[in-house]
Each structure stands twice: as C-alpha cells, then as structure tokens.
Amino acid sequence: MFEGRIAELLAKEMKGKGISKESILKLLEKPSRSELGDMAFPCFILAKKSRKNPAEIAKELAEKLNKKKPEDISKINAVKGYVNFFFNASLIAKGIIKRLLDEKDEFGSGKTGRNKKIVIDFSGPNIGKPMHIGHIRSTILGDSLLRIFDFQGYNVKGINYLGDIGLHIGKMIVAYELWLDKEALKDNPVDELLRLYIKFCDKEKIEYNEDFEEELQDNEWTNKAKEKLRLLELGDKKTTEIWHEIIRVSKEGFNEIYKILNVSFHEITGQSLFSEKGKQIIAQALKEGKAKLESDGAVYAEFQDLPKKYVLRSNGTASYITQDIGAAVERYRKYKFDRMIYVTDFRQEMHFRQLFALLKEWGYDFSDKLLHIGFGTINFGGEIMETRKGKIILLNDVLEKTIVKAKEEIKKRKTKGNAADIGVGAIKYAILKNAPAKDVNFSWEQALNFEGDSGPYLQYSHARACSILRKTDINKVNPKADFSVLDNPKEQALIKILSEFPETCKNASEQFSPNIIANYAYNLSKTFNDFYEACPVLKAGKEKEARLLLVAAVRQVLKNALNLLGIEAIEEM
RNA sequence: GUCCCUGUGGCGCAACUUGGAUAGCGCGGCAGCCCCCUAAGCUGUAGGUUGCAGGUUCAAAUCCUGCCAGGGACGCCA
Numbered sequence: 261m262f263e264g265r266i267a268e269l270l271a272k273e274m275k276g277k278g279i280s281k282e283s284i285l286k287l288l289e290k291p292s293r294s295e296l297g298d299m300a301f302p303c304f305i306l307a308k309k310s311r312k313n314p315a316e317i318a319k320e321l322a323e324k325l326n327k328k329k330p331e332d333i334s335k336i337n338a339v340k341g342y343v344n345f346f347f348n349a350s351l352i353a354k355g356i357i358k359r360l361l362d363e364k365d366e367f368g369s370g371k372t373g374r375n376k377k378i379v380i381d382f383s384g385p386n387i388g389k390p391m392h393i394g395h396i397r398s399t400i401l402g403d404s405l406l407r408i409f410d411f412q413g414y415n416v417k418g419i420n421y422l423g424d425i426g427l428h429i430g431k432m433i434v435a436y437e438l439w440l441d442k443e444a445l446k447d448n449p450v451d452e453l454l455r456l457y458i459k460f461c462d463k464e465k466i467e468y469n470e471d472f473e474e475e476l477q478d479n480e481w482t483n484k485a486k487e488k489l490r491l492l493e494l495g496d497k498k499t500t501e502i503w504h505e506i507i508r509v510s511k512e513g514f515n516e517i518y519k520i521l522n523v524s525f526h527e528i529t530g531q532s533l534f535s536e537k538g539k540q541i542i543a544q545a546l547k548e549g550k551a552k553l554e555s556d557g558a559v560y561a562e563f564q565d566l567p568k569k570y571v572l573r574s575n576g577t578a579s580y581i582t583q584d585i586g587a588a589v590e591r592y593r594k595y596k597f598d599r600m601i602y603v604t605d606f607r608q609e610m611h612f613r614q615l616f617a618l619l620k621e622w623g624y625d626f627s628d629k630l631l632h633i634g635f636g637t638i639n640f641g642g643e644i645m646e647t648r649k650g651k652i653i654l655l656n657d658v659l660e661k662t663i664v665k666a667k668e669e670i671k672k673r674k675t676k677g678n679a680a681d682i683g684v685g686a687i688k689y690a691i692l693k694n695a696p697a698k699d700v701n702f703s704w705e706q707a708l709n710f711e712g713d714s715g716p717y718l719q720y721s722h723a724r725a726c727s728i729l730r731k732t733d734i735n736k737v738n739p740k741a742d743f744s745v746l747d748n749p750k751e752q753a754l755i756k757i758l759s760e761f762p763e764t765c766k767n768a769s770e771q772f773s774p775n776i777i778a779n780y781a782y783n784l785s786k787t788f789n790d791f792y793e794a795c796p797v798l799k800a801g802k803e804k805e806a807r808l809l810l811v812a813a814v815r816q817v818l819k820n821a822l823n824l825l826g827i828e829a830i831e832e833m
Numbered sequence: 834g835u836c837c838c839u840g841u842g843g844c845g846c847a848a849c850u851u852g853g854a855u856a857g858c859g860c861g862g863c864a865g866c867c868c869c870c871u872a873a874g875c876u877g878u879a880g881g882u883u884g885c886a887g888g889u890u891c892a893a894a895u896c897c898u899g900c901c902a903g904g905g906a907c908g909c910c911a
Contacts, residue, residue, distance in 0.1 A: 292854060302853055304891055314891080340854060341891095386911080426911060473910055531911090558909050566836095566907090573909040580911045609837065610906050636838075637904075669873070682873090693846070697838060699904075706845065706860075710873050713846075713859040720873045728870050771850070779847065779858095786858080789874060798870045811870095833873075 263288050265330070266299055266345055273324055279306070294753055297337070297344030304341055314341030349752045350743035353810070356759050360813050361739055368761040368820050372769070373414030379595055380406050380416065382603040383523070386423035387510045387530070388432040389457060390450050391517055391655040392470045393702065394605070397635050400688050400826065401696060402603040403523045404774035405633075407824045412769045417526045417595055421587065424507055424530030426580075427473040428457075429492065430485035433502050435460040450513035450656070453506070460485075470652060493577060520659055521684060522826060531587070535578035538586030542571050545622045561618045569614040584615050592626045599629050601772070606634025606697070633772050636699035638691075658707070662687055665708045666716075670833070677723075677833030682716050685827040689715030692825050693778040713782055718822060719830045721785035725815035726831040728797050734812050741805035750791040754810055757787050761817050765824070774825060781821040788814045 263285055271281040284301065291300045303321065307314035318338035325336045325343070335346035360367050382402020385391045391399075402418065410416045435456035444452040461468045464481045476482040491499045507530070518524065542559055545551035551559050551571065559572035571581055591600065602612060612632035619627035663683035670677050690707055694700050710716035746752065761780070768776040797807045819829040 286851080287853095289851090289853070292848095292856085296854075300854085302892090304853075308891060342854065423911070428911085475908090475910060554909085556909090560909085570909045575909085577909090579909065605905095606838065607905055608911085611911085613837095634838080639904095673871085673873070675871070675873085677873095695847095698846090699839070701845070703845085709860070711860080712873090714873080716873050717859090720871085724871065724874080731870065767850095775847090782847095782858085792870075793875050796870070833871085 262299060262332075262345075262347060266301070266333075269325060269329075270301060270321070270343075273321060274306075277306070277309070279309075291342070291344060294756065295749070296339065296342075297335075298347045298756065299345040301343040301345075302341065303343065307341070317341070318343045347756075349755050350746060352759055353743040353746060353755045353806070354740070356755065357739060357743075357809050357813055360816050364816060365820060365823075367816060368411065368765045370412045370762065370766050370769075372766065373409055373412040375415075376413075376598040377415040377417065377595060378409050379419060379591060379597045379600040380409075380603060381419045381421050381600065382406075383518075383525070384421045384423065384604070385510075385514055386426075386428060386470070387507050388428055388453055389470055389510075390454050390652075391514060393638055393653040393655055393658055394470065396521075396655055396658070396687070397638060397691055397700070398603050398605070399518075399521065399523055400691050401633075401635060401774060403521075403826050404688075404692055404777075404824060405601065405603065405772060407826060408765065408769050408774060408777065411765055411824060417597070418524070419591070420525040420528045422507075422511075422528065422530045425492075425532035425535070425583075427475060427482075427485055427489060429503060429506070430487070430489035431460045431464075431473070431481075432457060432506055433488040433492070433499060434481070434484045436502050436506060445509065449509040453509060453513075468652065517655055517659070520680065521688075522828070529587075531580075531583040534583040534586030534590060536586070537590055538578055538582035538584070539572065541585050541589060541622070542582065548622075550622050561614070561621070563614065563617050563621075566610070566614055566617060569618065571618070581611065581615060584611075585619065588615070588619060588627075588630065589624060592624070592629075597626075597629060599631060602630070602632045604632065604634060606636060608632070609634045631772075633696060635696040636694075638700045638702050653702075658687065659683065661704070662707060666710070669710055669716075675833055677719075677830055678828070681828035681830055682710070682719060682833065685715035685719055685822075685830075686710060687715070688825060688827050689718065689778060692774045693782070695773060695775050715827055716833075718781050718785050718818065718827065720833060721788050722815060722818045722822065722829045723831060723833045724792065725788065725811050725818065728792070728811050729808070729815060731798055732808060734808060737805050737808050739809065741809055742802075743806045743809075745803045746806050746810070748795055750787075750794045751807070751810065754787050754791045754814065757784050758810075758813050758817055761821070768824075777821055777824045781818060781825065784814065784818060784821065788818075 267281045267284040267288060270284050287302060287305065289300055289302070291297050303314040303317045306317050310317070318341050321343050322336050322338040329336055332348045332351045333345055334348040337344055380402050383395065383399040385395050406416050406418045439456055439459055441452060458468050460481065464476060464479055466474050466476065488499060492503055542551055546553060546559060551561050553559055554574065556574040557576065558570055558574040560568050560570045562568045569581060570579065571585065573579055609632060616627045616630050663679050666679035666682040670679060687707065691700060693713070746755065764776060764780045768774060795807060797804065797811055800807050822829045
C-alpha cells in the first residue's frame with residue numbers, strides 16, 4: 261500500500277525526467293537493515309541518465325520531498341545514493357491493531373483463491389508397511405499447503421492416495437497366511453505387519469525397502485507373491501478377505517499417526533480403485549492411435565522429449581501409472597479443480613512429467629492444471645542404527661522419542677504444557693522450515709533440541725504473549741491507544757514485522773512454500789522476544805496500553821502463522 | 834551419456850522468484866544476564882574471498898554460460 265503512494269510522490273517530483281510511476285514501483289525496495297528506513301528508492305539508474313552523482317541526486321530528492329511529505333511518512337533522508345523513507349510507525353500500528361481486532365483468526369488471509377478449487381494429493385503411505393520418517397515430509401508439507409491455500413480463500417480438497425495394491429501386497433498376503441501371530445496382531449498391529457514383511461524379505465534375501473519393491477526374477481518367494489497378486493486380481497475370496505484385513509489394520513495404524521499429527525483428509529482412496537478406469541482410458545487411447553502396442557501386448561506412450569513410458573503390462577495388469585491416469589481423470593470429473601498438486605518425493609519427477617504429458621497428448625486439457633511438488637530426501641547420516649528395527653526410522657519411534665523428550669523438558673523446567681503438542685511441533689517445524697526442494701539432514705540432536713530456531717521456541721513465544729495478556733484485562737484497553745509513544749526501535753521493528761504478515765501468506769501460497777511462513781514465524785518470535793526483553797509491558801508507564809495491544813497482536817499473528825504450519829499454539833509452557 | 838535438484842562460517846538454515854547499501858539467524862565454542870511480565874529467553878564475542886571460472890550490469894549470493902562436487906531420475910517398481 262505504501263509503495264504506490266511513495267512511487268506517486270517520486271513520480272510527481274521527477275516529472276519530465278522520463279521515469280514512470282510503474283518503473284519507480286519496480287525499483288522501490290526494502291532496505292537491508294531496518295535502521296536505514298522502511299522503504300528505499302535507489303537513484304543509480306537516474307545517475308546514469310542525468311550523468312550526476314547518485315548520492316547528490318538522492319540528497320536533492322530527499323530535500324524536496326521532505327517539504328511535502330504526508331503525515332504517514334515520518335522522515336525522508338538520503339544515504340549513499342538511496343532515498344530512504346521512514347513510515348510513521350504509530351499510524352501503521354493503529355491500522356494493524358484495528359485490522360487485527362476486527363479480523364482475528366482471519367488476519368493475514370487473502371482472496372486470491374476465491375471461487376477456485378485446489379486438490380492436494382499427499383501422504384500416500386503403502387498398505388502393509390509402517391509409516392517411516394520419509395512419509396512425514398509429504399504428510400506435513402501437504403497438510404501445511406492445504407492450510408495455506410485455504411487461508412487464501414481456495415476451496416481445498418486433501419486426498420490421501422493409499423498404496424493398497426502392488427507386489428508388496430502379494431508379499432504381505434503370503435507372509436500373513438504363513439506366519440501370522442494373531443495375538444501380536446491384536447496387541448500391536450503395526451509391529452506385527454512389519455515383522456511379517458521383514459520375514460518375507462529375509463526369505464527373498466533382499467533388504468526391506470519402504471517405498472518400492474524389487475521384483476526378483478525366478479525367486480521362489482517373489483513368485484509366490486506374484487501368484488497371490490494374480491489371485492487377488494481374479495477376485496479370489498480368501499485372498500480378498502486377507503487383503504481387506506491387512507488394509508483395515510494398516511489404516512488403523514495410519515490413523516493413530518494422523519491423529520497425533522493432527523492431519524486430516526477430505527478423501528481417502530486406494531490406488532486399486534482406479535485400475536479399471538485407467539485401463540479403459542488406455543484402451544481408448546490405443547483405439548485412437550495415441551498409445552502404442554508392443555508385440556507382446558504391453559502398451560506404451562511416446563513423447564518428443566521424454567523417454568517412452570509403459571502404461572500397461574504385457575500380461576494386461578495395471579501398473580502405478582495406469583492407476584494414476586485413472587485417478588487423475590476421475591478426480592477432474594469429480595472436483596473440476598483449478599489446480600491439483602501432487603506432493604511426493606522429487607525422485608518421482610519423471611513419472612509425473614510423463615503422466616502430465618501423456619494426459620495432454622491424449623486430449624485431457626486439464627493436465628495443464630496438474631503440478632508436482634517434489635521435495636528432497638530426509639537424510640539420516642550415521643544415525644540409522646539407533647532404531648529398533650535396524651535400517652528404518654519409524655515415524656512412531658520418532659514421535660515417541662520427541663514426546664518423551666518434551667515430557668522431560670517440562671519436568672525439568674517445572675512448567676505446564678502438552679508434551680505431545682510440543683514434540684509434534686518440534687518435528688513439524690524442523691521439517692517445514694526447509695525449502696521443499698532441499699534435502700533435510702535429520703539428526704536426533706537437532707530434532708530434540710528445543711532451543712533456538714525450533715518449533716518449541718515459537719510456541720514459547722506465543723505462550724509468553726499469552727502469559728502477559730492473562731495478567732491484565734485486554735478488553736478494557738482502549739484499542740485507539742496512543743501509539744506515538746512507541747518510539748523504541750524494538751517496538752518499531754515489531755510493528756513492521758506484524759504488518760508484513762498478509763503479504764507473507766500470499767507469497768507462501770504463490771511459491772508453494774510453507775517454509776516462508778516458518779521463517780516468518782521465527783522472525784516474529786525473535787523480534788517479540790527482543791521486544792519484551794527491552795520493554796516492560798505490565799510495568800510500563802504511558803506506553804502500557806499501546807504495548808499491551810502490541811502483545812495482543814503478536815499473540816494473534818503467531819497463532820495464525822502456527823496454524824498455517826499445523827503447529828499447536830500453546831498458551832502456557 | 835541425457836535430464837532434474839542441491840552447493841552460503843565446524844554443523845543446520847535464511848536471503849535467490851523480483852539484482853541494490855555492512856550476506857542475516859540458529860546450534861556448537863568462549864564470556865555474561867534470573868531484585869524484575871516464564872532462562873524453551875536475552876546480551877556480548879570469535880568464526881565467510883556465498884563450490885570454481887568467465888560474462889551481463891553503475892551494482893551479482895541473486896541473472897547467463899562453462900566447469901567441479903554431492904544427490905537423484907532415466908524399469909512392463911511404486
């Protein structure tokens with residue numbers, strides 16, 4: 261809002277010098293340090309045009325502008341070729357506080373998504389296998405994106421697309437029939453399924469892999485699994501029953517984790533549901549000559565600049581992409597979305613590029629609305645050995661360990677607070693603060709450190725704001741308090757960062773980057789901690805009312821930001 | 834080989850979309866602060882030729898080209 265007015269001021273002043281308001285707007289920037297001002301106009305480009313020293317130009321401009329500055333700009337000065345503008349912080353504070361009191365939980369929200377629908381496909385664990393640390397990124401990232409788009413006014417639909425079919429299911433069924441311990445399944449279903457799975461892998465003499473299956477040729481055990489899978493596709497009654505049982509037990513395990521993580525979906529479906537639809541679409545494409553037939557009966561698609569992709573096996577069974585084709589078409593029919601985002605590991609990028617290209621070539625124009633957000637790997641360094649199952653880090657173990665640590669911290673500090681909220685907050689923040697494309701280096705030391713740049717630090721800041729507000733009756737404070745008494749740099753910094761929240765939310769949605777919100781929340785917390793360290797609130801004199809309102813504003817904005825990250829805003833800890 | 838991603842103090846990150854002033858922050862190290870709204874906090878200090886080399890520009894961590902390093906994809910696996 262200020263940019264436009266400042267650009268206008270400058271444009272008026274420099275009339276006839278061949279520089280438009282629009283180009284000024286583009287040049288305006290935020291100074292690198294807040295002491296320099298709130299907005300800056302670099303004069304270097306003018307220096308070139310008029311062949312004058314930029315410092316001189318800036319000085320002249322500042323002098324002239326100072327004479328006609330409006331009341332919401334408190335100071336204009338020139339430094340090293342920049343014209344720096346200082347906003348009237350008390351007016352900004354007044355505006356922000358008013359908006360905050362009006363909008364509350366809605367403060368920071370936007371309207372860019374009005375009348376638009378967005379579908380987000382995330383989490384997607386494999387039936388029969390436990391969720392491991394790698395799944396958490398899709399789950400947490402997808403959930404946060406959902407919240408961020410919701411905040412921008414989009415109609416959002418979260419879909420959990422379960423891996424309920426494939427070779428791993430065949431393996432699971434074989435193991436289930438041979439070695440199931442019914443008691444163990446009752447007591448600890450997730451562990452029992454994992455035990456069965458690992459036992460099967462031992463027989464096959466391959467290593468357990470949480471994401472995909474090695475298809476061994478002529479391996480006795482692999483063949484047994486393939487046979488089960490075939491029986492399942494034929495609709496064999498007993499096999500189907502076991503399959504359903506495995507799905508039921510697995511889902512229960514997932515639901516426990518989703519409950520702890522506070523993540524929910526609008527739709528939960530299995531891949532198996534879309535095999536038939538996918539096959540129909542492929543048959544149609546074949547008929548139209550858009551898909552090609554291999555001599556052995558396999559079907560594939562070819563592209564200009566991508567490797568060819570098999571979409572149907574020679575034995576006629578569906579593969580991963582067959583189901584993805586079916587699912588995409590079905591979802592578009594069902595939701596008529598403006599955008600659909602797949603949140604998966606970046607290693608699937610080629611798969612999605614092929615999927616999107618293929619749909620487009622086959623005449624499904626909605627493929628332009630599809631987007632793959634690929635995120636980096638979570639690395640464990642040398643810490644893999646610490647878990648009880650060897651090479652896998654189970655999500656359950658991570659959550660458990662972090663929550664235990666949170667309990668210890670609470671005990672040590674003799675404070676209150678929900679250990680689960682703190683532990684989960686720590687994990688979520690540790691993952692979300694990284695830009696999606698980056699790998700995350702997981703270390704227990706860092707995950708369990710609740711100090712500094714961490715989830716609990718944000719929660720603590722929120723709790724401190726709540727604590728101050730608890731000791732007074734904020735409703736009795738006049739919202740039109742005199743903000744001009746807030747002249748401390750720490751106060752001004754706080755006002756400024758509060759005012760940046762709406763823009764930050766919009767940015768995060770445009771860039772599909774929850775880490776932008778995470779960074780903002782951290783900076784806000786840091787600024788707030790600096791502030792209350794330097795400025796007493798309850799014991800303040802004439803500043804008390806204005807400071808209390810600032811604290812209330814921090815509480816609200818931090819709460820809203822944490823909500824976008826899916827992190828609980830704790831009131832006392 | 835082709836394509837994709839990443840490279841910023843010992844470690845973990847930010848700033849790159851939209852080029853701008855002295856490259857911010859956390860952990861760890863060292864030195865401090867609980868008479869005082871919660872010490873999960875705060876202050877000070879040491880630590881950097883932003884992987885390398887060119888180019889564009891008044892100005893490059895940011896844009897372009899090439900190279901180097903790490904990771905990944907290129908299955909009738911998912």
